[in-house]
Amino acid sequence: MVCRERLVQRTGGGAGLRRPGGFSAPGSGGGIADGGGAVAGASGAVGPVQRLLTGDSSGPRRAPGAFARASGAGAALRLWAAGLAVVGLLAARSAAGVGFVEDFVTDPIASGRWTVLEGDPGRFQYDAGARTLTAHYDTGLPTARLARPLGASVTQNGWARVTVEFEIRSAGFYADPNGFAQIAFGLINRTRTGPDRSSLTANAYDVLNVDYFPNISEQWGGPSLCPTIITSDPGTGFWDAVKYEWGSETLLDDDGESPLPLDVRLTAHLDYAVAGGVGRAVLRVAQNGMSLPINLVGKGNPPGTGGTDGDPTTIVTTIEGDAFRVDAFGLLLWNDSWAVGSSVIADVVFYGVSVDVRPPADMDRDGDVDLADFNSFQACFNGPNRPPKSDCAGQADFDGDGDVDLADFGAFQDCFNGPNRAPGAGCS
Numbered sequence: 001m002v003c004r005e006r007l008v009q010r011t012g013g014g015a016g017l018r019r020p021g022g023f024s025a026p027g028s029g030g031g032i033a034d035g036g037g038a039v040a041g042a043s044g045a046v047g048p049v050q051r052l053l054t055g056d057s058s059g060p061r062r063a064p065g066a067f068a069r070a071s072g073a074g075a076a077l078r079l080w081a082a083g084l085a086v087v088g089l090l091a092a093r094s095a096a097g098v099g100f101v102e103d104f105v106t107d108p109i110a111s112g113r114w115t116v117l118e119g120d121p122g123r124f125q126y127d128a129g130a131r132t133l134t135a136h137y138d139t140g141l142p143t144a145r146l147a148r149p150l151g152a153s154v155t156q157n158g159w160a161r162v163t164v165e166f167e168i169r170s171a172g173f174y175a176d177p178n179g180f181a182q183i184a185f186g187l188i189n190r191t192r193t194g195p196d197r198s199s200l201t202a203n204a205y206d207v208l209n210v211d212y213f214p215n216i217s218e219q220w221g222g223p224s225l226c227p228t229i230i231t232s233d234p235g236t237g238f239w240d241a242v243k244y245e246w247g248s249e250t251l252l253d254d255d256g257e258s259p260l261p262l263d264v265r266l267t268a269h270l271d272y273a274v275a276g277g278v279g280r281a282v283l284r285v286a287q288n289g290m291s292l293p294i295n296l297v298g299k300g301n302p303p304g305t306g307g308t309d310g311d312p313t314t315i316v317t318t319i320e321g322d323a324f325r326v327d328a329f330g331l332l333l334w335n336d337s338w339a340v341g342s343s344v345i346a347d348v349v350f351y352g353v354s355v356d357v358r359p360p361a362d363m364d365r366d367g368d369v370d371l372a373d374f375n376s377f378q379a380c381f382n383g384p385n386r387p388p389k390s391d392c393a394g395q396a397d398f399d400g401d402g403d404v405d406l407a408d409f410g411a412f413q414d415c416f417n418g419p420n421r422a423p424g425a426g427c428s
């Protein structure tokens with residue numbers, strides 16, 4: 001089956017990987033970072049801030065949030081902000097943000113940037129000439145995963161943008177029409193996510209990732225494509241915790257929809273953000289800068305109108321309150337323990353990966369946590385055990401207990417690092 005039509009909506013990223021706004025290191029040029037998380041340096045003024053925040057035992061940092069009076073705490077917040085201005089954190093310095101851009105200019109594994117979490121390292125082949133990394137997906141083999149840390153965690157209250165340039169090769173490609181397994185990549189919690197993706201009770205799961213099930217079967221339908229969010233605890237299994245929009249939203253079998261094309265370079269755009277207390281993961285797939293019509297028929301709107309968001313180029317998964325915390329990007333070569341033999345075999349070439357994450361405290365999502373964010377936070381602050389102030393425009397209840405109090409402010413302080421700088425090291 002061939003896509004007969006490409007929608008003309010252009011994606012922001014175009015055909016090439018775009019460096020996420022604001023976290024390039026000054027003077028680093030076009031090639032990206034062979035080093036760690038590409039987090040801008042944050043020394044300098046941190047010391048004075050820490051002294052300011054910890055030098056006064058009556059200050060907000062040490063006040064027990066649950067018992068603080070809202071009015072006194074509000075004054076303390078204003079004093080804190082005034083103190084920041086005194087120590088000069090308003091001056092813009094270097095770039096900000098957390099995440100990485102991986103362009104495979106050098107060997108991602110030999111360099112230590114990426115780590116094989118488990119499985120056969122030989123299933124990840126680096127090509128120095130082509131500057132690509134090819135992953136050999138085969139769901140008949142034991143799970144193998146390769147991950148690159150983000151340098152920070154992002155939670156369901158935060159913001160994430162993942163861009164992956166990839167190509168599924170036709171050579172050796174196999175999708176068992178009686179099988180059901182996926183080509184997967186995306187954000188994971190390396191500690192909480194186990195290798196068993198198919199048993200119902202085995203491992204914990206903590207992922208925000210892309211799943212593409214290329215099988216086309218009587219039993220399962222398909223193919224199927226979705227942003228997947230799973231948060232579960234060890235031993236309880238993940239099945240009930242899967243957020244995956246089954247049915248027309250994810251099935252690529254409606255009129256005008258097609259399986260993902262083989263042997264062409266595609267760009268997956270996975271965006272996560274919270275609005276109105278609901279987390280939304282939005283997946284778009286582009287070819288030559290043109291978004292593919294992966295959701296001509298979806299859920300929530302009349303047929304042909306693009307699913308819940310009315311956009312025929314996006315597939316959306318929503319969550320309410322589910323607590324995920326992911327800390328790495330991974331190529332996820334799952335085993336399918338249900339199948340006899342392989343459900344899916346595919347060589348997938350990766351040309352580039354970029355991940356940009358923002359903590360909840362970065363309330364204006366510009367990559368730093370500064371006084372602009374503080375002003376937004378302060379507009380929400382209303383003390384313990386009561387709803388945020390009515391003029392609260394953002395999501396400042398960082399611990400999710402229904403109020404914006406000194407506990408949330410403590411989390412804000414962990415992130416505060418001034419304008420145009422990466423958030424503080426303890427920020428999540």
Ligand SMILES: [Ca+2]
Binds near residue numbers: 250295
């Ligand atoms: Ca569909």
Ligand SMILES: [Ca+2]
Binds near residue numbers: 298311
């Ligand atoms: Ca849509």
Ligand SMILES: [Ca+2]
Binds near residue numbers: 362365368369372373
């Ligand atoms: Ca900010």
Ligand SMILES: [Ca+2]
Binds near residue numbers: 396
């Ligand atoms: Ca709270």
